[in-house]
Amino acid sequence: MALPKYTEPHYRIWHYVYLTICAAVFFFLIAPLFVIFPLSFNAEEFLVFSDGMKRLDPDAFSLRWYKDMIYGTKNPWGLATKNSFIIAIFATIGSVILGTVAALGLSSRHMPYKGLIMAVLISPMIVPLIISGVAIFFFMAKAGLAATHLGIILAHIILGTPFVVITVTATLSGFDHSVTRAAASLGSNPVNTFMKITLPLILPGVISGGLFAFVTSFDEVVVVLFLAGLENTTIPIQMWTGLREQLSPTILAVATCLIILSTLILVTAELLRRRSERLRGINR
Amino acid sequence: MSSETKQILTTDGIPLEVSLKKAERRNKIKAFLLVAPLLLFIIITYVFPIGDMLMRSVDDKMVTEMLPKTFKAMEKWDGKELPEEEVFAAFHSDFIKLVEEKREGKLSTQLNYTKNGFKSIIKKLRRKSKSFEEGNYKEQIMAVHKRWANVEYWQAIKRRAPAYTGQKYLKGIDMFKNENGEIVNVPEDRRIHRVLWLRTLEIAFFVTLFCFLMAYPIAHLLATLPMKYSNLLMICVLLPFWTSLLVRTASWMILLQQQGLVNDFFVGIGLVADDNRPEMMFNKTGSYVAMTQILLPFMVLPLYSVMKTISPSLMRAGKSLGGTPFVAFWKVYFPLTIPGIGAGCLLVFILAIGYYITPALVGGASGTLISNQIAFHMKSTLDWSFASAMGLMLLTGVLAIYWVYNKLVGIDNIKLG
Numbered sequence: 001m002a003l004p005k006y007t008e009p010h011y012r013i014w015h016y017v018y019l020t021i022c023a024a025v026f027f028f029l030i031a032p033l034f035v036i037f038p039l040s041f042n043a044e045e046f047l048v049f050s051d052g053m054k055r056l057d058p059d060a061f062s063l064r065w066y067k068d069m070i071y072g073t074k075n076p077w078g079l080a081t082k083n084s085f086i087i088a089i090f091a092t093i094g095s096v097i098l099g100t101v102a103a104l105g106l107s108s109r110h111m112p113y114k115g116l117i118m119a120v121l122i123s124p125m126i127v128p129l130i131i132s133g134v135a136i137f138f139f140m141a142k143a144g145l146a147a148t149h150l151g152i153i154l155a156h157i158i159l160g161t162p163f164v165v166i167t168v169t170a171t172l173s174g175f176d177h178s179v180t181r182a183a184a185s186l187g188s189n190p191v192n193t194f195m196k197i198t199l200p201l202i203l204p205g206v207i208s209g210g211l212f213a214f215v216t217s218f219d220e221v222v223v224v225l226f227l228a229g230l231e232n233t234t235i236p237i238q239m240w241t242g243l244r245e246q247l248s249p250t251i252l253a254v255a256t257c258l259i260i261l262s263t264l265i266l267v268t269a270e271l272l273r274r275r276s277e278r279l280r281g282i283n284r
Numbered sequence: 285m286s287s288e289t290k291q292i293l294t295t296d297g298i299p300l301e302v303s304l305k306k307a308e309r310r311n312k313i314k315a316f317l318l319v320a321p322l323l324l325f326i327i328i329t330y331v332f333p334i335g336d337m338l339m340r341s342v343d344d345k346m347v348t349e350m351l352p353k354t355f356k357a358m359e360k361w362d363g364k365e366l367p368e369e370e371v372f373a374a375f376h377s378d379f380i381k382l383v384e385e386k387r388e389g390k391l392s393t394q395l396n397y398t399k400n401g402f403k404s405i406i407k408k409l410r411r412k413s414k415s416f417e418e419g420n421y422k423e424q425i426m427a428v429h430k431r432w433a434n435v436e437y438w439q440a441i442k443r444r445a446p447a448y449t450g451q452k453y454l455k456g457i458d459m460f461k462n463e464n465g466e467i468v469n470v471p472e473d474r475r476i477h478r479v480l481w482l483r484t485l486e487i488a489f490f491v492t493l494f495c496f497l498m499a500y501p502i503a504h505l506l507a508t509l510p511m512k513y514s515n516l517l518m519i520c521v522l523l524p525f526w527t528s529l530l531v532r533t534a535s536w537m538i539l540l541q542q543q544g545l546v547n548d549f550f551v552g553i554g555l556v557a558d559d560n561r562p563e564m565m566f567n568k569t570g571s572y573v574a575m576t577q578i579l580l581p582f583m584v585l586p587l588y589s590v591m592k593t594i595s596p597s598l599m600r601a602g603k604s605l606g607g608t609p610f611v612a613f614w615k616v617y618f619p620l621t622i623p624g625i626g627a628g629c630l631l632v633f634i635l636a637i638g639y640y641i642t643p644a645l646v647g648g649a650s651g652t653l654i655s656n657q658i659a660f661h662m663k664s665t666l667d668w669s670f671a672s673a674m675g676l677m678l679l680t681g682v683l684a685i686y687w688v689y690n691k692l693v694g695i696d697n698i699k700l701g
Binding site for chain 1: 545
């Protein structure tokens with residue numbers, strides 16, 4: 001942001017103060033993530049930068065914590081990763097199907113009690129997780145689903161659907177309903193119309209809602225803490241236990257992998273958002 | 285409609301009005317059927333269980349069911365002097381049944397919640413009751429221990445007669461119902477919950493304030509920079525947003541530890557001595573720093589989306605009409621961003637007030653919030669009815685805030701990324 005030539009000196013100073021403040025805040029936001037990266041390659045067992053690392057001595061760096069993460073004996077990460085992916089994938093599928101169908105209904109202008117129903121559907125997003133955790137635990141315990149994969153998947157569907165409902169309703173708000181009427185007038189049945197016309201058009205919204213649901217499930221720890229038995233351990237649970245007991249560098253290796261994963265998700269989400277805005281004709 | 289007016293008919297002879305209404309109803313049902321699966325699912329697995337929490341939090345049937353005859357006999361007792369033989373006989377008969385079912389331990393735990401000192405005298409009563417003779421139970425029970433002859437203990441039993449109670453809620457704000465049925469504060473050295481509620485509010489308030497102060501300038505910068513730069517900087521906001529909460533908490537644990545980089549930095553610039561590094565984690569500071577960074581994106585995004593819609597020409601107009609840049613900002617720009625400020629602040633406040641994971645890891649004893657107490661009672665003391673009561677108190681607060689949010693911003697305006 002170049003300043004005009006006629007800017008008075010004290011505004012000029014203020015402008016640079018403002019830019020410095022912004023830089024500091026951006027640093028505060030992003031820098032903590034980059035601490036993990038080098039430390040996960042630490043050759044030593046401590047979670048501080050060793051003198052060797054500060055001198056960039058190659059011997060001070062190693063892949064031992066990544067090896068430990070993958071091959072380590074009595075290491076829970078393999079099981080946790082498998083569980084996390086199984087739970088997140090099924091929870092995402094469930095959330096996307098239930099959420100998209102509900103969003104279609106909610107976007108119809110004939111929908112009765114829209115505000116009330118919307119409030120109920122997105123309540124799991126507003127209610128603090130600890131309360132959701134207690135409530136869902138009571139339900140799963142009664143239904144005999146505590147400490148089962150199914151129980152955790154259902155819990156994550158509850159937490160994930162609000163995101164799908166919101167993103168898909170937002171996409172449908174710019175949706176031109178005459179195209180579905182055109183399809184119907186040409187003899188297509190409703191299911192066929194949805195699959196061939198509506199779905200491809202709202203797909204960016206559906207996928208980005210699905211991404212939210214996936215991340216919610218993949219990162220969720222509060223509800224799983226109440227529900228999971230030893231067999232259902234997930235990556236967040238393992239990280240939680242590790243961080244509470246002893247902070248080992250293996251956790252940092254896992255954390256680095258998670259940061260890479262979240263970068264991939266971020267890029268996908270951004271690309272989808274732009275595509276969706278382009279399709280809805282929002283030019284910015 | 286008068287008979288004079290000619291009704292408009294559709295081709296199949298049905299009045300148009302009727303036909304339209306029918307179509308409207310069909311559309312309503314169709315829309316509702318699409319929503320129904322999710323609605324049912326959420327109601328069964330989520331809304332009902334929250335109702336279940338409400339039931340659990342006031343449920344006090346356990347003692348009521350264990351001493352049915354006693355409470356029946358106590359109905360006539362005025363509760364001032366020691367009860368009559370009839371009550372003692374009924375209590376004896378209930379107690380013998382409990383001993384047969386091996387449930388007298390549960391009774392003593394429950395009664396001990398109401399008044400301390402029941403555990404030992406119930407144990408003693410169980411031993412002695414084996415050799416009781418028939419009749420005159422009052423004398424025999426009173427002879428077991430002097431507390432059984434103390435009217436306060438019988439009053440304590442009587443207080444457990446109702447099947448529903450609000451005592452868990454009173455306990456949540458460090459109050460209880462005393463012998464005379466008055467609601468009073470617990471002794472000062474045992475008040476722990478009020479401190480926690482206040483701390484939760486305090487931390488949520490300051491985290492919201494810090495987030496606002498930090499988010500406002502960067503949201504403004506993001507909204508005014510040319511697209512190609514702002515997209516790049518937006519990554520700094522979105523990458524933490526998408527990164528696992530535990531990863532971000534872990535990085536703060538590394539940074540804030542005593543040998544961590546933040547302390548290294550302070551030593552480096554000579555702010556603190558190397559042998560006197562301050563404790564920045566496992567206390568309130570830890571909770572503040574980590575929660576502010578973690579919740580910051582939730583403040584930036586709504587502010588950004590509002591600022592993006594404000595035309596830069598408005599500021600120019602303000603300046604050209606004689607305002608200094610500061611006046612133009614304060615009188616023109618700032619009022620236009622108030623919807624974004626409202627949304628961001630309430631979002632961050634609601635999230636902060638129910639925070640659990642981060643305070644549990646970096647907050648130590650002085651930085652934990654009410655959520656940690658709820659989790660503690662769910663997992664450690666197993667006092668689920670108390671955990672439910674506190675959860676519902678928190679929920680009431682959150683819903684009140686949410687109601688304000690809805691009035692100010694509207695639910696439909698929640699934006700994600």
